[in-house]
Amino acid sequence: MTAEKPEENQAAKTPSDQPDETARREFIAKAVSVFAGGAIVSVPIGVGVATLLGPAFKEGQGGIKIRLAALEDLPGDGSPKLYQVVAERKDAWTKYPQKPIGSVFLQKLEDGGVIAFNSSCPHAGCSVGFKSKEVGYYCPCHESIFLLDGSRGDPCVSPRGLDSLEVDKERLNGGEVWVTFQNFAAGIEEKKAI
Numbered sequence: 212m213t214a215e216k217p218e219e220n221q222a223a224k225t226p227s228d229q230p231d232e233t234a235r236r237e238f239i240a241k242a243v244s245v246f247a248g249g250a251i252v253s254v255p256i257g258v259g260v261a262t263l264l265g266p267a268f269k270e271g272q273g274g275i276k277i278r279l280a281a282l283e284d285l286p287g288d289g290s291p292k293l294y295q296v297v298a299e300r301k302d303a304w305t306k307y308p309q310k311p312i313g314s315v316f317l318q319k320l321e322d323g324g325v326i327a328f329n330s331s332c333p334h335a336g337c338s339v340g341f342k343s344k345e346v347g348y349y350c351p352c353h354e355s356i357f358l359l360d361g362s363r364g365d366p367c368v369s370p371r372g373l374d375s376l377e378v379d380k381e382r383l384n385g386g387e388v389w390v391t392f393q394n395f396a397a398g399i400e401e402k403k404a405i
C-alpha cells in the first residue's frame with residue numbers, strides 16, 4: 212500500500228496566509244476604486260506640493276498646511292476640482308523624492324467661500340469620485356453616495372459624511388486656497404485624525 216501523494220498545486224493554507232489574502236483583497240478593492248473613481252471623476256486634477264522640513268512626515272500631528280490653488284482656478288459653477296497632495300521632504304543636506312499622501316476636493320461656494328473634502332472614503336478608505344452636481348460624490352467600493360455638502364446620501368454605508376478640511380480664511384481673502392491636510396480613521400462614526 213502506497214502513501215497518498217498530496218496534490219502539488221493544493222498548498223495547505225495556514226492561518227498566517229489569511230492576513231496576506233485579506234491585504235491582497237483590500238489592495239485590489241482600492242485599486243479598482245481608484246480606477247473606477249477615475250472613470251467617474253470628470254473634474255480636472257491639480258497638484259499641491261507641501262515641503263516638509265525635518266526627519267520624517269508624521270501623520271496625526273495636526274495636519275499640514277498646504278497651498279492647493281488660486282481661488283480663480285476653481286470652477287465658478289460650484290463643481291469640485293480634485294487636487295493631489297504631494298509631500299516633498301527636505302533636511303539640511305538632502306531633498307527626498309516627492310510622495311503622494313492623499314487628495315482633496317475643493318468647491319467654490321456662491322458666497323465666495325471654499326469648502327474642502329479629503330477624497331478618501333470614511334467607510335474603508337477607497338477613493339471617492341465626483342458624479343454630478345445633482346448626485347454629488349460617489350464611492351464605487353460599496354456604492355455609497357455623498358451629497359455635494361459632504362453629508363451622507365442614499366444609499367450610503369459609510370458611518371459618517373466626507374471629512375471636511377480646514378480652509379485658511381485669511382489667505383482665501385487674498386485669493387489663495389490653503390488647506391490643512393489630514394487623514395482620518397475609516398469605519399467609525401467619529402471624525403478622528405490619524
Ligand code: FES
Nearest residue numbers: 332334335350353
Ligand atoms: S469604501 Fe467607500 S463605501 Fe466602502
